[in-house]
Amino acid sequence: MTADDPTRPPTRRRTASVTACPDGPLLVRGDVELVDDRGNPVDRHRATVALCRCGSSAIKPYCDGTHKAIGFEAP
């Protein structure tokens, strides 16, 4: 296990990563701060968060799974 291993707990990882899920959200792992459109911090409840990229989530900026229901497609 390396320091940048995505399976390593975030507190022990040096870098953050963003992974685009096919036809789904962006998975953000690691030590990053999420902010809203005004620069205010957004609560982050988990070490890995799924950010909506289909635009249809009811809990933006997080993914709520709606992308599946609307047939969102993205590589």
Ligand code: FES
């Ligand atoms: S990507 Fe999942 S609800 Fe938008």
